[in-house]
Amino acid sequence: MIKKPFIPIVLGTAREGRQSEKVAKAVYALLKDRADMETQLIDVKDYIQGRTIPPWAGDESINPWREIVASASAFIIVTPEYNHGYPGELKILLDQEKDAYKDKSVAICSTSRGGFGGIRVIENILPVFHAIGLKLISTSISVSKVEEFPEDLAKLDEHFKSKVQNIAEDLLKSQVIGI
Ligand SMILES: Cc1cc2nc3c(=O)[nH]c(=O)nc-3n(C[C@H](O)[C@H](O)[C@H](O)COP(=O)(O)O)c2cc1C
Numbered sequence: 001m002i003k004k005p006f007i008p009i010v011l012g013t014a015r016e017g018r019q020s021e022k023v024a025k026a027v028y029a030l031l032k033d034r035a036d037m038e039t040q041l042i043d044v045k046d047y048i049q050g051r052t053i054p055p056w057a058g059d060e061s062i063n064p065w066r067e068i069v070a071s072a073s074a075f076i077i078v079t080p081e082y083n084h085g086y087p088g089e090l091k092i093l094l095d096q097e098k099d100a101y102k103d104k105s106v107a108i109c110s111t112s113r114g115g116f117g118g119i120r121v122i123e124n125i126l127p128v129f130h131a132i133g134l135k136l137i138s139t140s141i142s143v144s145k146v147e148e149f150p151e152d153l154a155k156l157d158e159h160f161k162s163k164v165q166n167i168a169e170d171l172l173k174s175q176v177i178g179i
Pocket of ligand 1: 018081112
């Protein structure tokens with residue numbers, strides 16, 4: 001039996017009261033029943049120790065994240081923009097692995113309270129992806145006014161729903177053609 005591609009959805013902020021959690025949960029709910037992929041919701045707070053631990057440190061506490069990276073074909077990262085950048089905890093998470101990201105694809109779903117949807121986080125995380133070999137696909141989602149994003153999945157906007165499926169399809173295609 002051919003193993004389906006595993007595309008985890010990574011929530012990149014551990015902030016208490018984070019609004020982005022609603023978005024990550026919605027992305028997960030929309031993708032979890034697709035027949036052509038497997039997914040899992042990964043909460044950054046469950047995979048970091050609050051300080052940088054590089055993969056060569058020999059610290060077993062980072063193994064759960066390293067196992068996720070090893071089995072993932074691609075990633076969807078849901079992240080807010082903090083001071084025009086990415087949350088520090090997301091960087092701590094990514095720094096827990098190095099070579100195993102190489103040539104895997106990643107899509108970003110950014111969020112913000114304001115009207116720009118956190119688009120600057122995409123530009124600012126790009127050098128990090130470049131350093132670790134993750135390939136950012138051009139399909140992305142930017143959720144503005146995230147405080148108004150519904151918890152109730154029945155109230156999700158059709159445009160958001162179709163963008164999430166587009167991201168999954170583009171990540172799956174990237175597996176085949178190896179962008
Ligand atoms: C430390 C910090 C920095 C922030 N910087 C920005 C920013 O640069 N641009 C922006 O649009 N929103 C910024 N925000 C507001 C977020 O857009 C807002 O908190 C939103 O709800 C998404 O983040 P959350 O998932 O933490 O709730 C910032 C919030 C925090 C906590």
